[in-house]
Amino acid sequence: MGVAAINPYLRNSYRTLDSGSNSYATCVSNNGDHLPSIKPTFDCAEVEAVLETACGSFHPPLLPPVCPLDLLEALQVHKSCINSHSVYSVNLERLIAKIWHPTQEVLDQENLVKQEETMKKYLAIN
Structure with a gap:
């Protein structure tokens, strides 16, 4: 093993x-x-x-597993490893979207928006 x-x-x-x-x-x-x-x-x-x-x-x-940040760094340093710009840019955007994690402020704001929406629906029904 x-x-x-x-x-x-x-x-x-x-x-x-x-x-x-x-x-x-x-x-x-x-x-x-x-x-x-x-x-x-x-x-x-x-x-x-x-x-x-x-x-x-x-x-x-054995080398440690490759994480998405390693892949992002490799793609940014060696831009010519993917010859097609459209393929490169789409994959870079997809990678950045997967790496991004919401902060606590963003999560709190989403909770407030959901509470406001449920309150509006409740007031619209009554």
């Missing part, structure tokens, strides 16, 4: 070919002589390190 899916096409075969865990300081030749082990070259070690990194289970950190 909360991590990226594992790539099914990436086969983690590094652990089967790991020569670092089986290396010894010396090795025994066919004659029974102890010979020093050959250390891997820098290029081989670099290739193994890159392979280990590629086969590892590194998951990039």
